[in-house]
Amino acid sequence: MSETATGRGWAEQDVRRELHSELLEINMGPQHPATHGVLRLLVRTDGEIVHGVTAHIGYLHRCAEKIAEGCDWRQWMVYTDRFDYLAPINMNFGYAVAVERMLGVQVPERAEHIRVICAELQRIASHLIAIGTFGLDMGAWTPLLYCFREREEILNILERLTGGRMLYNYFDIGGLRFDAYEGFERDVLDFVNIMEQKIPEYDTLLSYNKIFIERTADVGVIDVATCRAYGCTGPVLRGAGVPFDCRKDDPYSIYDRFEFDIPYGEGEQGTVGDCWDRYMVRMREMYESCRIIRQAVDALPGGPVKAEDLKKLVKVPQGSLYTRTESSKGEIGYHIFADGGSKPFRTKVRSPSFSNLHVIEKVGPGMMLSDLVATVGSLDIVLGEIDR
Amino acid sequence: MEATAIHALLQSRFGDAVLDYVDSYEKGSLVAAGRVGEIATFLRDDATLGFESLMSLTGLDWDGYDATGKGKSVDILGYDELGRPETSDRVGDGDLGVAYALYSPRHGHKHTLFVRVPRAAPEVASVAAVWPTAEWHEREAWDLVGIRFAGHPDLRRILLDDAWEGHPLRKDYAMPGAWQGVPLDGRDYAAGKWTEADVTLPDDVKRPEDAKLPDTGNQG
Amino acid sequence: MQVMTELFARIFGDGLSPVGLLVAGGLTMALVMSLVMALCAIVFTWAERKVAGFIQSRYGPMRVGRWHGVLQPVADMVKILGKEDIIPRDADKRLFQLAPFVIFVGSLMAWAAIPFAPGFIAADLDLGLFYIFAVSSAASIGILMAGWASNNKWSLYGAVRGVAQGVSYEIPLALACIPVVMITGSLNMNDIVIAQQGGIWRWHFLHDPFLFVSFLLYFVASIAEVNRGPFDLPETESELVAGYHTEYTGMRFAFFFLAEYANLFLVSCIATAVFLGGWQPVFGPVFLPGLVFVTKAVLLVLLQMWLRWTLPRLRVDQLMHVCWKVMVPLALVCVLGAGIWMLATGQAG
């Protein structure tokens, strides 16, 4: 067994030398309840204290970027669904925005509004899972079921809208595949009203529970410098106290028309950038999403949902562009290289969880095993997006 | 700062190492592969530039990228009746490349660095020491495109198995028929000769007309 | 035991010698106790799922046995008995096979001193309470055996956590009972219950504020003692997969399961006898004592389930913190306070 990096905090009480003991190498995953998918963390522990973490990924690799080279521009939208299967619409959105920017297509107003509504609904759905499974990592079963109950309502709306419950394939380049059904606005508003009542319930049950605070506050602190260096985005970066959100700071679609705040971690229960802050950022973002949905529904115009001047077989003029949008996990970027043909020449997907997970190798050493579980849970990773 | 100004600044600082200004949908500079490391350090540390954030690092194979804009993504000879491409088994040529999408959170400007390396010796200086996030992105570029990063702390395959052969995102990559005894092409259940015994006409499918009112009460 | 021996004496008359009576009565009582234990485990698995279900906006088992899946535990038992008994190749076979029974026996032995009704007690020991705490600690040995013998790192983690927790929480558990022993002046379970005669105000948990705190401490410590949420550290399904019984299948796993629910009921029974008046009704004369006792215990079990499905889990160091820095000092304060209270109110002999 090799010597590993010296940890901090707990690891300082190192009695291994006296006892002539070794570090225990233990595999967390690929089949482990706390790794949220087929992630394998190779953990070196000394009792309960973690001395080193190595992440092994790729169990879900499908090489979607290679598939892209054989699909045409529209077809590949289907595969973007499969990256973050908890927030496919946000993945669709990024790709649609990227290609539309390169094509210079103007998306109809109605389509833009429906897109925003869907994306925010999806963001709430994804955050609900993040919060629920985070609670589950802490041993609280019940919030998970409550979160899933609310998520079902979102899925019902999206099912009526798109026909799918998990993978929607609803966005199209230059608009949407089809228009919203009658009564869509009312369904959405009904849901938003209910959702806003439920969030305080989660707060009482989980967020401000003393045990939960003890488990998450001051645990897994990721500061701003680490976030920048490791490319962490989304709730992880905002939890570190930076109110950065692509919807505001690098606006796309029609987000610049809506009024909403960017929640960020303030160290309310402990240090800025701890698990509780990241958790709470998601909780508060759900409120903000509800606000955006209300405004978008109010402003929902009529009209077509597809750009008129777009051919069935899209050909993107030569060139490259990196486009980023804000998914529920962070910044989803598509670096697209087009050669003028009907197929993408090279499409690189910069997925938020990929970078967010990387940071675990940095912050992992020095914490307790339970804290590692908490930190992985608070990063809210989705393996479909990491492995692509 | 404007991209042209950033490019000019880089050119004045590094001279020959900055090869060309890239004016595409995104603006950037083409730089020499061996000196990416120091250019990256400068880009990050210079107060007026402040590129603290590496948004994305892309490895790519320029093989078949037609400068006239009429090229084909992959070497496709033609399509069969169902639109499935028939590709040639030609060995690829053309450069490999890396693209770095940079963003400065302090100043809010973006810049993209491009690097081209010959296919025979694809080696680029690593920027993992400048932006730690590049560590995994570079491993991915090595894994999928086969670009070596000099000075990378731990250049292993990341997404594919350690024993995998070849780099799938190269344009001339041929999919192996089997790997460690496991066939990879999948079984084509529909390909067999059609016989009477296979008739499975679905008779009990429900049509969209049968859709009834979804009853979803929100449980208040 | 008296009930049984009397019953046998009535049936056989003089046909049995006193020793024979004792043996026959003892064996019957052991059989009855094992059956009660198995039955309560079966009922509580069902109850747990229903409680969890309704708390979580769902139904729980609904399909087996028409009404709310009442026969689900039976179906589970049939399934679990039909499972293959797998022993990992590199496991320490002897220990691996023995561990579930050690846990089970430890819990079964403790049942001997529980007074369900006047005279209905398997062993009316003078050191009843002491005996219960002594034998129920055997479970820790079983947990360590299971975790070690599995030859699985996660199981070992679970076992070490389980033993540390079990050993630590014995102390506040026992300390919380000391004020009661001081008041009644006896460790005999029957005497403790009889001392609480005369309505709810005579029950020990309402005797004085210190005893009330003692009761709460006992309740919390008992949850930790039986390794249930929010103190289910040895099993933490999100960290240790399943803890010390990860590698167990079939019947051996069923024994762990059985022991868990039997222990759950056991600690509630002790709480009932020691703090909640045992078979004494809320008011009025003694009426259906067995039923009263079981009702109180079941209510406590439901309370434990309610807690489990509400709260997140503690971390290992926090668990120890709660034990040694919160509960043990508080329990000591309660012992002291109860003593002062007795002196002040002139109850001290």
Add this chain to the structure above:
Amino acid sequence: MSQYLRNIYDAVASALKGMGITAKHVVRKPVTLQYPDERWVLPSRFKGFIINDTNLCDGCLRCAKVCPVDCIYIETTGKGKDRFMHRYAVDYNKCIWCGLCTEECPTFACQHSLDYDHALYDRKRLVYEFVDPAHPVPCHKERRLQMGFFVEQVAAAPPDPDKIAKAPRRADLPEAAPGADGGKEDERGR
């Protein structure tokens, strides 16, 4: 010391509050659907297994071409008026329910059904054949009219109501009258 007591108080108080929330849910009606006794009623847009109405299909191959996973198999013989479709098969081993084929189909022959629960023991049975080779489907417009198959009409002349009734509706189909489809959505109870 005050912090110590405060922590104990917080722990007990927040646990009790949480227990209040969970207790409230015990008396609420559960949301579970007792599948398979109760079934979710699917919306008309639901993406179920794909079915092809051979009465409408004229073998134009568009669905097969647009399919990203090549799961649609069409075999035709002949040319012009004598072009007949002998096989239209969908391999559900491959299908990813993206819905591109149904969107592409000009005659609305290729449609999503409302079926989703097909559990089979044999993967070969997941290849669905829609055309009986004994009765190949004509592809040319005139031949189709001749043999009584559906032909897409020009917008000016409204199609035969019988034929349209047979044709499965899609939600974004212009003919789908708001009364017929939207009305259903309206009545959805909340």
